[in-house]
Amino acid sequence: MKITTRIISGYGLLIAVLAGLVVYQVYTIDRMQETNRTLSQINFQNAIGWLETLRDCEWVAEYTKKSFATADPDYLNKLDLYRSEFEESLKQLNRNASSDEEKTEIRRLLQQWDAFTVDLELLLKRLPRGGLAATPPVLLEHLEQLTLQTGSVYQTTIQSMRSKVDNSRRTGETAVMVLGIVTLVALAISILVSLLIVRSISKPLANLTEGTRAIAEGKFFYRLDTSRNDEFAQLARDFNTMTSRLNELDEMKKDFVSHVSHELKAPLASMRETIQIMLEEIPGPLTDKQKRLLELNLQSGIRLTAMIGNLLDLSKTEAGVMEYEMKNQQLVPLVRNAIAELEVQAHERQVKLQAAFPKEPLYVECDSDRIVQVIINIVGNAVKFSPRHSAVGIQVARIEEIPHGMPASWRRLIEPGKEDYFGLVVVSDSGPGIPDTDKERIFEKFQQVKQGKKIAGQGVGLGLAICRTIVQAHRGAIWVEDNPGGGSRFMLLLRRGEFEKEPAYPVTEALPSE
Numbered sequence: 001m002k003i004t005t006r007i008i009s010g011y012g013l014l015i016a017v018l019a020g021l022v023v024y025q026v027y028t029i030d031r032m033q034e035t036n037r038t039l040s041q042i043n044f045q046n047a048i049g050w051l052e053t054l055r056d057c058e059w060v061a062e063y064t065k066k067s068f069a070t071a072d073p074d075y076l077n078k079l080d081l082y083r084s085e086f087e088e089s090l091k092q093l094n095r096n097a098s099s100d101e102e103k104t105e106i107r108r109l110l111q112q113w114d115a116f117t118v119d120l121e122l123l124l125k126r127l128p129r130g131g132l133a134a135t136p137p138v139l140l141e142h143l144e145q146l147t148l149q150t151g152s153v154y155q156t157t158i159q160s161m162r163s164k165v166d167n168s169r170r171t172g173e174t175a176v177m178v179l180g181i182v183t184l185v186a187l188a189i190s191i192l193v194s195l196l197i198v199r200s201i202s203k204p205l206a207n208l209t210e211g212t213r214a215i216a217e218g219k220f221f222y223r224l225d226t227s228r229n230d231e232f233a234q235l236a237r238d239f240n241t242m243t244s245r246l247n248e249l250d251e252m253k254k255d256f257v258s259h260v261s262h263e264l265k266a267p268l269a270s271m272r273e274t275i276q277i278m279l280e281e282i283p284g285p286l287t288d289k290q291k292r293l294l295e296l297n298l299q300s301g302i303r304l305t306a307m308i309g310n311l312l313d314l315s316k317t318e319a320g321v322m323e324y325e326m327k328n329q330q331l332v333p334l335v336r337n338a339i340a341e342l343e344v345q346a347h348e349r350q351v352k353l354q355a356a357f358p359k360e361p362l363y364v365e366c367d368s369d370r371i372v373q374v375i376i377n378i379v380g381n382a383v384k385f386s387p388r389h390s391a392v393g394i395q396v397a398r399i400e401e402i403p404h405g406m407p408a409s410w411r412r413l414i415e416p417g418k419e420d421y422f423g424l425v426v427v428s429d430s431g432p433g434i435p436d437t438d439k440e441r442i443f444e445k446f447q448q449v450k451q452g453k454k455i456a457g458q459g460v461g462l463g464l465a466i467c468r469t470i471v472q473a474h475r476g477a478i479w480v481e482d483n484p485g486g487g488s489r490f491m492l493l494l495r496r497g498e499f500e501k502e503p504a505y506p507v508t509e510a511l512p513s514e
């Protein structure tokens with residue numbers, strides 16, 4: 001189902017429940033109002049009606065007694081008047097009666113009234129002119145029963161009103177209960193709907209975030225799941241098309257770099273060789289100026305060869321075809337080899353290489369050529385960026401704890417506690433140093449301090465990126481810190497190898513280059 005359909009139907013259901021609730025409430029309140037209106041009207045009419053009936057009943061009783069005592073025509077007229085009023089009131093009350101009980105009681109009252117009227121008429125006809133000494137007992141009995149029955153009808157009416165009030169209260173209570181239940185149901189539905197919506201959005205969003213991160217890390221083979229049936233599936237399809245296009249471009253770029261680098265290698269080597277032969281004056285003697293120019297040419301050739309070498313290495317690591325021959329190696333001899341390679345360069349720049357090695361042999365697990373390449377790169381950089389007449393320190397040490405300055409990104413990969421020691425190479429210089437913002441960045445491809453501005457000694461920014469890939473393959477770490485005395489301090493951490501009894505090289509304390 002589509003996300004929008006889900007949201008619309010979820011919230012539509014919720015709105016329908018709430019609308020139903022509102023309609024029910026309006027209907028209930030209307031019904032209660034209607035009941036109350038009827039009740040108050042009936043109450044009022046009945047109250048008046050009963051007052052009149054009771055009063056008329058009393059009048060009828062009084063004028064019956066007076067009429068029989070005196071046979072006075074005035075009294076007899078008044079009796080007629082109150083009898084007809086009583087009858088009228090009874091009819092009115094009978095019309096207003098709403099419950100069956102009330103109707104039964106009123107009917108009984110009417111019957112008693114009829115019986116009373118019949119006897120009254122009969123006795124009135126026989127009434128002597130001067131009246132009677134006492135009201136006939138049959139009439140007194142009728143009057144007593146009439147009063148009692150009128151009271152009884154009154155009680156029944158009150159009872160019926162009470163039950164109506166109770167009904168109204170009960171309807172109110174039911175409405176409140178229904179309101180409570182429906183509110184809870186609506187709340188539960190809204191929570192459920194929100195959870196479903198959040199779930200249906202958050203999972204594909206997390207996948208998309210993961211995919212974007214993978215692409216940012218250069219993993220162009222990453223693909224998103226397109227099996228869903230919503231807008232995210234379309235997004236995932238577009239994302240996959242984008243990544244496959246990026247992958248194609250990346251492959252094209254890698255092929256291009258590796259082919260061009262390969263093709264450049266051979267002519268460059270032959271050019272270097274030709275210059276070398278000319279410098280050795282094999283074809284004929286050279287003037288000092290010509291020699292100097294050719295030397296500069298040779299230097300450029302060497303730099304170009306190094307750059308092409310780096311580009312080839314990079315395309316190999318990116319293609320995942322760089323091979324490592326991991327062996328148990330002594331670290332110090334590898335550092336010595338690297339230093340030996342850089343002695344000429346250091347001498348030319350009048351930079352001193354000061355090495356300090358441990359007395360005990362220190363074994364690490366590594367591919368010796370690649371680690372030498374890494375050390376040459378960082379020592380070479382230190383030499384390049386150091387001022388003339390300064391010194392570059394190269395220390396090798398066995399350490400049991402991971403140094404404090406190691407960035408968190410490396411620390412996560414190292415799994416402390418598994419190794420009992422590490423081999424550490426520290427290369428410190430007194431060059432310009434590396435600002436904190438660049439300390440991690442310079443290990444990425446084509447990244448340099450003061451990007452865009454050319455600083456003496458800078459190449460194209462590939463050396464450290466290659467170093468990082470090599471060190472990652474060794475499950476070691478490489479990072480840079482500030483040198484306490486100024487400049488920078490590159491750290492290379494390698495995992496321990498197996499200790500071998502006989503050290504392959506004699507170990508010395510320091511190796512000055514000059």
Ligand code: ADP
Nearest residue numbers: 381382385442448449458459460461462463464
């Ligand atoms: P390259 O030296 O060829 O530019 P690298 O990857 O070896 O490439 O170095 C990347 C950048 O890091 C350099 O351009 C430089 O800006 C900076 N850098 C490396 N080593 C040092 C150092 N010892 N002192 C100062 N800056 C350095």
